[in-house]
Amino acid sequence: MKYVISDVMTITKRQLLQLARIPELLVFSTIQPVMFVLLFRFVFGGSIETGQPGGYVQLLMPGIFVQTVAFTLAATAVGLAEDMKKGLIDRFRSLPISRGAVVIGRTFGDALLNILVLTVMATAGYAVGWRPTSGSLSIFLAFLFLFMFGYALSWIGIYVGLAVKEARTVQSVGFLVTFPLTFLSNAFAPTTGMPKALQYFAEWNPVSTMVAACRELFGLKNEFGATASSWPSQHPLETSLLYMFLLMVVFIPLSIRKYKNTSN
Amino acid sequence: MKSVIAENLVKTYRNGEVKALDNLSLDVEEGTVLGVLGPNGAGKTTTVRILATLLKPDSGIATVAGIDVAKHPDKVRELIGLSGQYAAVDETLTGWDNLVMFGRLYHLGKSASIKRADELLERFSLTDSARRPIKTYSGGMRRRLDLAASLIVQPKVLFLDEPTTGLDPRGRQEMWGVIQELVKGGVTLLLTTQYLEEADQLADEIAVIDHGKVIARGTSDALKKQVGGERLEITVDNTDIHKTQEIVSRISSNAIHTDVRTISAPVSTGSLALMEALRALDEAKIHPLDIALKRPSLDDVFLSLTGHVAEEEVIAQPVKKKRGGKK
Numbered sequence A: 001m002k003y004v005i006s007d008v009m010t011i012t013k014r015q016l017l018q019l020a021r022i023p024e025l026l027v028f029s030t031i032q033p034v035m036f037v038l039l040f041r042f043v044f045g046g047s048i049e050t051g052q053p054g055g056y057v058q059l060l061m062p063g064i065f066v067q068t069v070a071f072t073l074a075a076t077a078v079g080l081a082e083d084m085k086k087g088l089i090d091r092f093r094s095l096p097i098s099r100g101a102v103v104i105g106r107t108f109g110d111a112l113l114n115i116l117v118l119t120v121m122a123t124a125g126y127a128v129g130w131r132p133t134s135g136s137l138s139i140f141l142a143f144l145f146l147f148m149f150g151y152a153l154s155w156i157g158i159y160v161g162l163a164v165k166e167a168r169t170v171q172s173v174g175f176l177v178t179f180p181l182t183f184l185s186n187a188f189a190p191t192t193g194m195p196k197a198l199q200y201f202a203e204w205n206p207v208s209t210m211v212a213a214c215r216e217l218f219g220l221k222n223e224f225g226a227t228a229s230s231w232p233s234q235h236p237l238e239t240s241l242l243y244m245f246l247l248m249v250v251f252i253p254l255s256i257r258k259y260k261n262t263s264n
Numbered sequence B: 001m002k003s004v005i006a007e008n009l010v011k012t013y014r015n016g017e018v019k020a021l022d023n024l025s026l027d028v029e030e031g032t033v034l035g036v037l038g039p040n041g042a043g044k045t046t047t048v049r050i051l052a053t054l055l056k057p058d059s060g061i062a063t064v065a066g067i068d069v070a071k072h073p074d075k076v077r078e079l080i081g082l083s084g085q086y087a088a089v090d091e092t093l094t095g096w097d098n099l100v101m102f103g104r105l106y107h108l109g110k111s112a113s114i115k116r117a118d119e120l121l122e123r124f125s126l127t128d129s130a131r132r133p134i135k136t137y138s139g140g141m142r143r144r145l146d147l148a149a150s151l152i153v154q155p156k157v158l159f160l161d162e163p164t165t166g167l168d169p170r171g172r173q174e175m176w177g178v179i180q181e182l183v184k185g186g187v188t189l190l191l192t193t194q195y196l197e198e199a200d201q202l203a204d205e206i207a208v209i210d211h212g213k214v215i216a217r218g219t220s221d222a223l224k225k226q227v228g229g230e231r232l233e234i235t236v237d238n239t240d241i242h243k244t245q246e247i248v249s250r251i252s253s254n255a256i257h258t259d260v261r262t263i264s265a266p267v268s269t270g271s272l273a274l275m276e277a278l279r280a281l282d283e284a285k286i287h288p289l290d291i292a293l294k295r296p297s298l299d300d301v302f303l304s305l306t307g308h309v310a311e312e313e314v315i316a317q318p319v320k321k322k323r324g325g326k327k
């Protein structure tokens, strides 16, 4: 037990070393979110009317932030599946290391990568006119929130990776989960344009509550359609926190147990 | 003292459809090398994975250094080294990175990990490539690094699953050298292989497995005796078959096997038998189309032990494919 922390750190360090050895990996993991910022800003930005001061980019950035951290799920799952396929997980399991260390270490590694990705995106956003108007504490809280959301999703990624095993399938499963979730939300367009039923789905969608919470923390006012008076729309921050808490309570023990029992 | 004992291991897949292990029992005496010889799909990897605590058997008991692998996997993991069928190292990292990482995971201190990594790289002639990503390594180098990783802390028992499969002849020779060095150091080793020659070179004792069962076991010599050691093989024209059979029967007292125009029989005197045969053929004015002394292959072992050749490869492949395809 006394080695848990050192084991976790070694596994996390391995992921950082990979980035150091293959710097292209860093470029690839940051280029996609930056591309999203630019595409949405310049391709759709002009054609979407918003009542917000500062234009679409103010509404857009929280959406892209949330979408990007949501992809942590797929990143974690794919990374783990690849390690399994190469037999690395078998080797780790044959070592006298603490049980959860391998998966905990991976979630930490992916979380650290998220810090970098968020920083790069914020810089790109700033460059194209994103200006949060709240105080620095709120802005910091917003990023902390995003970071935590990515971390919570990482644990679903661990489970998916261990359950599905095949890296390519894992990738598709990841996208299959994250794409509908990000588009059936308020991330890129107001939910008022959706059919009623979808509006209700969108309002409870954790991506929506996260986006709404971030918008509030960045100093924007939240606008909802038919569901404006509902609890998640009124309390996006609390709802998001609840989601993260539930995700971790369920998936941390589930994933660690799955790891222990994994035997290909 | 037995360092490794497996008793009546049973492991089935797909609700009993595939019987990977069918009451497999074996043991390894401390300080000796057991070669587990079997064709693809015989159950070699399954056995190793159970012994190395990675897989739980459906039934049966396995112990390593007297410790039950299913009950106390953590204790067993402190005593064993495992190098699996495919080199399991982080390919994006350098050889040095990998060994230091594994050192840390074996809970050596930082400087001890570094020292050990340098030592092992030196010992396995990898110092020059230590700072290159594993991706750039040859197959042989990868396997050596993988083996090095399983030796970070001197393991009491070492498991090597097909350590030379996929290597070119030179890589195989190098690997054999490395393993022989290890064996001199007195490690208890269980090694699996598909090559009789490899088991012959490296193992004190050989267990032949097929369909998840041990079908023969003994020293390499004993096994070869059972198989008949080397075989003389002569191919002649149809008209000469009868005479050739006669000649061969004078040289070998064992069963003669005729397959179309090829007459073969086990011989115990090696090249002497070959010369004798040539002389006799020459005297009888028979010109053989082909004549050779064949060392027994895994197929020969199987042929003589089971009466069928090792055909598992054909059966095992689709099973594996299905497995991958389903997911």
Ligand SMILES: Nc1ncnc2c1ncn2[C@@H]1O[C@H](COP(=O)(O)OP(=O)(O)O)[C@@H](O)[C@H]1O
Pocket (backbone or CB within 6 Å): A264, B013, B014, B018, B019, B020, B021, B038, B039, B040, B041, B042, B043, B044, B045, B046, B047, B316, B319, B320, B323
């Ligand atoms: N996870 C699995 N699911 C289904 N069948 C399996 C699985 N693992 C192994 N098998 C089957 O069990 C048998 C023994 O496999 P294995 O131990 O890998 O053989 P070997 O290592 O000797 O080639 C084979 O028929 C193989 O197809």
Ligand SMILES: [Mg+2]
Pocket (backbone or CB within 6 Å): B041, B044, B045, B046, B085, B161, B162
């Ligand atoms: Mg195998």
